[in-house]
Structures are given as structure tokens and as C-alpha cells.
Amino acid sequence: MGDDHQQVPGGAQLHRNTLSRPVRTFRVKMVLLGSSGVGKSSLALRFVKDEFRNTSPTVGCAYLTRVVHLNHATLRFEIWDTAGQEKYHSVTPLYYRGAHAALLVYDISKRETFIRAQVWLKELQTHYIPGSTVIWLVGNKGDLEEVRQVSAQEGQNLADEKGLLFTETSALSGEQISELLLDVAHRVYECIGAQQGGLSEWQETPFVHMHHRNTSNPLASCCKVGP
Amino acid sequence: MERDNHQEGEAEGVKICDPPSESNPPADTLATSLSLLGNHMFPDPVERNDSATVNKEEPADSLPSVDTAEEQSQDANLDSNQVTKLEAEETENSGQCHSDVSSQSQSSEDAAADNGQGDSGEFVVTMLAKAKLEEQGIGVKGRSSPLLEAGTQESPAFISHRDEDVTADSWRQHRKHVFVLSEAGKPIYSRYGSEEALSSTMGVMMALVSFVQSGDNIIRSVYSEGHTVVFLQKGPLVLVCVSSSRQSERQLRGELLYVYYQIISMLTQASISRIFEHKKNYDLRRLLAGSEKILDGLLNLVDSDPSFLLAAVHCLPIASSLRDSLSQILQKAITPNLVFSILIANNQLLTIIQEKTVIEDARLEPADVHLLLNLIGASSAFQAGEIWTPICLPLFNPDCYFYAYISYLDPPECTVCLLLLSTDKEAFYAVAECKRKIEEAMVAQNSLSLIAKVQSYSVSQVGVSDLRHFMYKPFDVPDNYRQLTQFTSPEMEAPYSSEEEKMRLLDLYRYMHSRIHSTSRPLKLIYHVAERETLLAWVTSKFELYTCFSPLVTKACAITAITKLLRWIKKEEDRLFIRYPPKYSTTPNPSKSSRGGKSDQQDSTDNGFLSLL
Numbered sequence: 001m002g003d004d005h006q007q008v009p010g011g012a013q014l015h016r017n018t019l020s021r022p023v024r025t026f027r028v029k030m031v032l033l034g035s036s037g038v039g040k041s042s043l044a045l046r047f048v049k050d051e052f053r054n055t056s057p058t059v060g061c062a063y064l065t066r067v068v069h070l071n072h073a074t075l076r077f078e079i080w081d082t083a084g085q086e087k088y089h090s091v092t093p094l095y096y097r098g099a100h101a102a103l104l105v106y107d108i109s110k111r112e113t114f115i116r117a118q119v120w121l122k123e124l125q126t127h128y129i130p131g132s133t134v135i136w137l138v139g140n141k142g143d144l145e146e147v148r149q150v151s152a153q154e155g156q157n158l159a160d161e162k163g164l165l166f167t168e169t170s171a172l173s174g175e176q177i178s179e180l181l182l183d184v185a186h187r188v189y190e191c192i193g194a195q196q197g198g199l200s201e202w203q204e205t206p207f208v209h210m211h212h213r214n215t216s217n218p219l220a221s222c223c224k225v226g227p
Numbered sequence: 228m229e230r231d232n233h234q235e236g237e238a239e240g241v242k243i244c245d246p247p248s249e250s251n252p253p254a255d256t257l258a259t260s261l262s263l264l265g266n267h268m269f270p271d272p273v274e275r276n277d278s279a280t281v282n283k284e285e286p287a288d289s290l291p292s293v294d295t296a297e298e299q300s301q302d303a304n305l306d307s308n309q310v311t312k313l314e315a316e317e318t319e320n321s322g323q324c325h326s327d328v329s330s331q332s333q334s335s336e337d338a339a340a341d342n343g344q345g346d347s348g349e350f351v352v353t354m355l356a357k358a359k360l361e362e363q364g365i366g367v368k369g370r371s372s373p374l375l376e377a378g379t380q381e382s383p384a385f386i387s388h389r390d391e392d393v394t395a396d397s398w399r400q401h402r403k404h405v406f407v408l409s410e411a412g413k414p415i416y417s418r419y420g421s422e423e424a425l426s427s428t429m430g431v432m433m434a435l436v437s438f439v440q441s442g443d444n445i446i447r448s449v450y451s452e453g454h455t456v457v458f459l460q461k462g463p464l465v466l467v468c469v470s471s472s473r474q475s476e477r478q479l480r481g482e483l484l485y486v487y488y489q490i491i492s493m494l495t496q497a498s499i500s501r502i503f504e505h506k507k508n509y510d511l512r513r514l515l516a517g518s519e520k521i522l523d524g525l526l527n528l529v530d531s532d533p534s535f536l537l538a539a540v541h542c543l544p545i546a547s548s549l550r551d552s553l554s555q556i557l558q559k560a561i562t563p564n565l566v567f568s569i570l571i572a573n574n575q576l577l578t579i580i581q582e583k584t585v586i587e588d589a590r591l592e593p594a595d596v597h598l599l600l601n602l603i604g605a606s607s608a609f610q611a612g613e614i615w616t617p618i619c620l621p622l623f624n625p626d627c628y629f630y631a632y633i634s635y636l637d638p639p640e641c642t643v644c645l646l647l648l649s650t651d652k653e654a655f656y657a658v659a660e661c662k663r664k665i666e667e668a669m670v671a672q673n674s675l676s677l678i679a680k681v682q683s684y685s686v687s688q689v690g691v692s693d694l695r696h697f698m699y700k701p702f703d704v705p706d707n708y709r710q711l712t713q714f715t716s717p718e719m720e721a722p723y724s725s726e727e728e729k730m731r732l733l734d735l736y737r738y739m740h741s742r743i744h745s746t747s748r749p750l751k752l753i754y755h756v757a758e759r760e761t762l763l764a765w766v767t768s769k770f771e772l773y774t775c776f777s778p779l780v781t782k783a784c785a786i787t788a789i790t791k792l793l794r795w796i797k798k799e800e801d802r803l804f805i806r807y808p809p810k811y812s813t814t815p816n817p818s819k820s821s822r823g824g825k826s827d828q829q830d831s832t833d834n835g836f837l838s839l840l
Contacts, residue, residue: 036516036517037517044612048612056520056605056606057516057517057518057520057606058517058606058614059602059606059614059616059633060614060615060616060617060618060631061614061615061616062612062613062614063612063613063614063615063655063659064612064613079612081612083517083616084517085514085516085517085518086513086514086516087493087494087514087515087516087517087518088616088617091617091652094652094653095615
């Protein structure tokens with residue numbers, strides 16, 4: 001099931017400009033979780049602007065948006081880039097509640113962040129019904145190969161065991177970033193978008209809280225990656 | 228016995244301690260002595276033999292008190308106990324536990340020898356006071372302190388002075404050190420150098436605090452020739468400032484209070500108390516990880532921005548019509564539970580509007596605004612998107628969180644920042660919608676380009692030739708009662724354009740401020756001829772004013788100039804200040820802003836001023 005991080009779904013592209021296609025636009029809430037300093041904000045910045053900057057520790061949570069065009073639909077990603085700092089943990093549920101996608105980010109050069117990601121996973125799973133959220137394990141800082149502490153295989157194994165998807169990325173070099181976003185988009189669209197009321201449609205003046213419907217569709221039943 | 232010693236010490240302090248400050252010794256003596264409880268612990272014959280302090284204090288006082296400490300301790304090795312007792316200490320009082328500290332005691336002996344003092348107990352104080360803090364080197368050189376083993380997890384990657392070598396001279400020469408520690412002696416924050424490396428130094432500080440505490444007393448400050456050490460205890464936190472800046476103790480304590488408030492703003496007072504009730508030796512750095520930059524930024528601002536000294540907010544001078552139109556834009560974009568809308572440009576206030584009912588029983592304090600501005604300034608992360616974060620305004624309510632929405636309106640320049648504070652943590656989408664409305668209205672009115680043209684003003688606009696700079700802070704008068712305290716000040720221009728010169732002028736202002744606000748002999752007016760300029764500071768019931776003139780100005784000239792200046796400020800006040808912060812109600816009918824009659828404060832006080840002389 002899990003897709004190896006080196007495989008890129010062929011042929012798919014991210015379209016930044018609106019293509020004139022009569023497709024519906026759905027809102028997708030995606031949350032980035034993980035320890036302080038693993039690169040969540042850098043990933044978010046890559047997703048949104050395809051830039052890399054040295055960022056300061058996030059205060060609270062940063063909210064960014066990015067539109068991804070798929071063949072049959074357009075997804076408007078509302079990215080919640082949470083602070084990894086412990087002082088904000090008590091408010092993090094505020095940010096991940098109702099998320100359609102959760103990226104559990106760790107730093108491949110720091111084992112404790114890998115362990116921390118598993119704690120986040122537990123927390124997510126106790127609060128939310130598995131299957132209603134696409135959970136993706138992301139080993140970031142792939143550029144730090146020489147000081148790697150967590151092997152790609154370990155990440156893959158954990159993902160397999162817990163029924164997650166797995167990718168290694170580098171926000172610094174940009175490697176696997178757009179692929180990851182596209183994979184998440186496909187997966188969310190297939191798993192949740194297909195369900196009745198799974199994704200709400202994006203209106204130009206959105207003033208609705210996102211209501212996330214619980215579904216009985218387990219994640220494992222729809223785990224094919226790629227278009 | 229120990230108690231007696233303390234009382235004796237206090238008595239000594241009252242009589243003989245005077246601060247090393249260059250100012251009015253006779254008047255200050257009382258004030259400082261009040262604050263110098265525990266100062267008897269600082270006998271340093273080498274440093275202080277210009278005063279009577281040494282003779283009286285040293286033999287009579289410190290030696291016995293050290294002896295007492297020794298008696299208290301169950302082990303003989305006093306100096307090491309002094310240094311490390313906090314490390315081993317689980318209970319907060321001055322129980323002096325023994326731990327293995329060979330190298331520390333060795334270094335303490337060295338230090339004591341340096342000072343020509345055989346008594347090892349004294350070295351603790353001496354060293355602290357001189358900010359030499361010799362012993363912390365041991366912490367760095369491989370010996371991990373027992374303190375560090377507990378909860379230290381990954382320390383986030385920090386740059387610059389976090390990695391500073393705390394044994395280096397350059398570290399000691401910093402103008403102002405600030406340390407935060409817990410009552411159990413655990414390091415929480417150090418402005419320079421890593422907390423780990425400084426754990427034993429902080430242990431010494433805590434030893435001092437709890438030693439004095441054990442005598443039912445509170446240590447407030449220690450003076451040495453070049454340094455002032457100020458202690459502030461707030462709940463379970465101890466804040467220490469070691470400064471060579473010549474600022475008054477009161478000013479330094481005020482700065483420590485800002486540091487405390489900034490910590491509270493991130494964690495709330497209630498949760499800090501709760502944490503330490505549960506676990507006395509909790510490592511608070513876990514919760515502050517990632518926030519060091521915010522504290523660093525605060526301390527830099529405190530040093531370079533007079534807002535903190537004056538406890539007032541500096542707003543950007545703009546035409547009152549523009550300010551009004553911005554306020555109206557904000558006022559039209561409201562949502563339930565939104566309580567403050569603040570518009571900021573280049574880290575200065577443009578306008579601020581407030582929910583009516585909230586502000587009726589409490590007002591927004593300048594310190595809270597400073598903390599918010601610092602938070603925005605210290606975090607470049609805001610530039611990436613919209614931020615939604617819990618934040619506490621300690622003076623408003625130290626135990627509760629607001630939820631702050633922060634977004635820049637002019638990416639990618641990121642100079643104009645919108646800050647919306649809500650009491651509802653779920654309100655993100657509603658508040659973000661307010662921002663979109665504000666953005667639209669600002670585009671429609673072309674506000675951003677108008678704001679971009681706004682600049683601070685030059686002192687030359689006042690039209691007084693000898694006037695180089697000033698700071699003017701009107702007080703709470705009935706006219707603007709319960710409004711945000713503000714001050715106005717022109718750009719610092721030549722000869723104060725370099726960083727050094729700016730700091731020198733600020734130091735002069737700080738000196739004038741400390742004289743005006745001296746607890747023992749407060750002054751109303753000072754005419755101070757300094758080396759390269761002449762300053763005049765004046766406080767009345769209606770305002771506080773600090774002016775800086777060219778050196779050769781005469782007293783009469785200065786007075787005429789101030790009269791002119793006050794008239795100018797009066798004329799310009801609609802531009803210089805947020806005069807009538809609009810209030811609104813989040814119930815459907817937004818209220819009109821309350822406008823009161825203008826007062827003619829300056830006119831009447833001009834006369835008062837002239838008659839004073």
C-alpha cells in the first residue's frame with residue numbers, strides 16, 4: 001500500500017493557474033503537526049510559495065492557502081501550520097479538529113522528533129475516527145542525509161504498521177514537495193471527496209465553519225496512491 | 228542568630244549603603260537603603276573602600292552571616308554548598324545540601340583569592356555583584372550539572388548569542404544581562420549564553436535569594452562599582468538583571484517586570500503557578516522553547532525604545548483625517564467577541580479601536596501593547612500567512628488568553644500589520660473575514676499607499692533652533708481618562724544618528740527620568756548640563772517632558788524653547804496622538820466614537836512652568 005518516497009506519480013502536475021474547466025472547488029483542511037524545528041513552516045512555505053526561508057518558530061498557528069487542480073476537481077487547501085512548541089499543545093486540537101489531511105512531520109536527523117510524531121499520531125487517533133482523515137507521515141530534511149538518524153525504511157515500516165502514507169521530503173531543496181501535495185490532494189479527493197458531504201464546496205465568501213462529517217469509510221480501504 | 232544578623236545587616240544598609248550612581252547621594256540614601264535589604268551581603272573591600280561600608284559591614288556582618296550559613300548546612304564544605312546547593316535542592320528553602328562539586332569549590336577559591344578575601348562565603352556575593360560569575364565556566368567545560376539531566380529535551384537550534392562562550396570576557400562585558408530562573412534554581416532564560424552553561428551561576432543567584440529569604444527578608448539589589456544587580460521575584464519565578472548601564476534600580480526592576488509579563492503573555496500566570504505547584508523543579512524551558520527570540524527582542528527593544536521607560540505607547544503621527552478613516556474601516560469590520568482591532572505600521576500604532584463594554588471596566592495598558600508589538604516584531608513567521616494564536620495580556624488579565632489574529636496587509640513588504648483580538652478561540656474564520664473586509668475597504672480608499680507615505684517627524688518642524696530632541700507624554704487628564712497612555716517624540720537625528728549616540732541620548736534620558744522619579748527625592752524640574760548637550764526635564768500634573776538642547780543653550784533660552792514646543796505640540800496633537808480611540812459594540816449597532824471637549828492643558832501649564840522658576 002504505502003508508496004515509496006522515491007516514486008513519483010507519473011504524469012500528474014500541479015497547476016498554479018486556473019484552467020478553464022467546469023470543475024468544482026472543494027475546501028480541504030490540512031494540518032501540519034510535529035516537533036518544534038522539524039520544518040513544518042518551511043514545508044508550508046514550499047507548498048504555498050515554493051520558496052525556502054529561514055523561519056522563526058511559529059507563534060500559535062499560521063494559516064495559508066493553496067489551490068491544487070486535479071483532473072476532476074479543484075481543491076483549495078487551507079493549510080494550518082501549527083507551532084511545534086510544547087506551550088501550544090493545549091490549543092493544537094483547535095487547529096487539527098476537522099482536518100481532512102494531517103501531515104505528521106519529523107526531522108530525519110533527529111530521532112526524538114520521529115518518536116514525537118508517533119505521539120501526535122496517537123493523539124489524532126484517540127480524538128478522531130480513523131478514515132476520516134488522511135494521515136501522512138513526512139520525514140523532512142532529506143538533505144541532511146549525512147546525519148540521518150531515522151532511516152527511510154523505519155519511516156516506511158511505521159507507516160505500514162499504522163496504515164499511514166509516507167514520504168521523505170526536503171523543504172530546503174524542494175525535493176518531493178509538490179509531489180507530496182499532489183499525492184495528498186488525490187488521496188483526499190478519492191477518500192473523502194467521494195463521500196457524501198465529505199468535502200464542502202468553496203464559496204467565494206466563505207463564512208462557514210468547516211463541518212467535517214464522520215464517515216464509516218476506513219482509510220485502509222482506499223489506499224491506492226496516485227491518479 | 229541568623230535572623231539577628233539580618234536585622235543588623237538591614238540596619239547597616241540603611242545607614243551606610245549608597246548607590247554608586249553619580250547622582251544626589253544624600254537624597255538617594257534613604258530610597259536605596261529601603262531597597263537594599265540584604266545589601267549587607269555585599270561587602271567588598273576592594274571595590275568599596277571609598278565608603279564606610281567596608282569597615283562596618285565586613286567584620287560585623289558578613290562574616291557572621293556566612294558562619295550562620297555554614298552552621299545551617301549539614302556539611303562542612305561551605306563554598307561548594309553555596310554554589311551548588313540549588314542544584315541538589317528539591318525543596319525551595321535554603322536547605323544546603325551537599326553535592327559533589329570539587330571543581331566548583333576550586334574555582335570559588337580562586338575567585339576568593341582574586342578578591343583578596345579568604346572567606347569563601349563572600350565570594351558568592353562578590354562575584355555575582357561584579358558579574359564575574361567565574362564558576363559557570365565549569366558548567367561549560369564538560370561537567371554537566373545535575374540540573375540539566377531532568378527535563379532537557381532537544382534544544383531548538385538557536386543562533387548567535389545563544390552559543391556564546393560564557394567564560395569569555397566578551398560575555399561579561401555585555402551591558403545588561405538578564406536571567407530568569409525558577410525558585411528551585413532551574414535556569415529558564417538567559418539573555419546571553421546558553422542556560423545550560425549558566426546553570427551554576429543561576430544556582431548562585433538562587434542561593435542568594437533563598438539565603439536572604441530564610442531570614443524572612445527579600446533581596447532586592449546588590450551594588451558594586453560597575454554593576455547593579457537587581458532581583459525580582461514574581462510567583463515561582465526569579466528574575467535577575469546584572470547591569471552596567473547606570474540605570475536606576477527602579478528602572479531595571481521595571482524592565483525585569485516586562486520580561487516577566489512577556490513570559491506571562493505566552494503562558495499565563497495561572498498556568499505557571501499551577502505547573503510549579505505540581506512540580507517544583509519543572510524545567511520551564513520546555514514551555515518557552517521557541518520563544519527565546521521573543522524575549523531577546525523584548526530586551527533589545529527595552530534598551531533602544533523609550534516607550535518602555537515612559538510606560539507609554541508611541542503612535543505614528545498621521546493626519547487625523549486619515550487616522551479617522553482607518554478607524555472607521557476597522558469599526559465597520561467587527562464580529563462578536565472581537566474586542567480590540569489594532570493597526571500597526573512599522574511597529575508603531577496607527578490606530579486602535581476597542582469593544583465598548585470591554586473597555587468600560589478595564590483599559591488596555593501600554594505594557595500590553597508593547598508586548599503585542601514585540602511579539603509581532605520578533606516573529607518573521609507572521610509574514611507567511613495569517614496567524615491565529617492564544618495570547619495573554621498580563622495587565623488586562625494575567626490568567627486568561629485572548630486569541631490574536633495577525634496578518635500583514637501589504638505583502639511582500641510587510642510593514643502594515645493588522646491585529647485583531649478575540650475572546651473566542653473558535654472565531655478564526657469570522658475574524659479572518661473581518662480582515663478581508665478591512666483589506667477591501669483599504670484598497671477602495673487607497674489607504675495603504677497613504678500609510679506608506681507616513682513618516683515620523685523631524686524636530687526641525689517645531690522651529691526651535693537649539694532643540695535637538697524631546698519626548699512628551701501627556702498624563703491621564705479627565706479629557707482622555709482611561710485612554711491609552713501615549714507619548715510623542717521626533718526622529719533621532721544628527722548628532723544622534725549613530726546607534727552609539729542614540730544610546731547615549733537614551734541613557735541621558737534614563738538618568739533624567741531616574742532623577743525625576745527618584746523615590747526619595749522626586750523632582751519636578753531638572754536642568755542638566757551634560758558634556759555634549761543640555762537637557763531639561765519637567766514633570767507636571769498634566770505631562771512629563773524631556774528635552775535635549777545643544778550644549779550652549781542658556782536656561783532662559785531653554786525655557787522659551789519649551790514654551791514654544793508645548794504650543795507646537797498642542798497645535799499638532801491631533802496628528803501626534805490617537806486622540807479619541809473609537810469604541811464600538813459588537814451588538815448590531817456600532818456606537819459612535821465618544822468625543823469630548825478639548826482641554827487647554829498646555830496653556831495653563833505654561834504659566835505654571837514660568838512661575839516655577
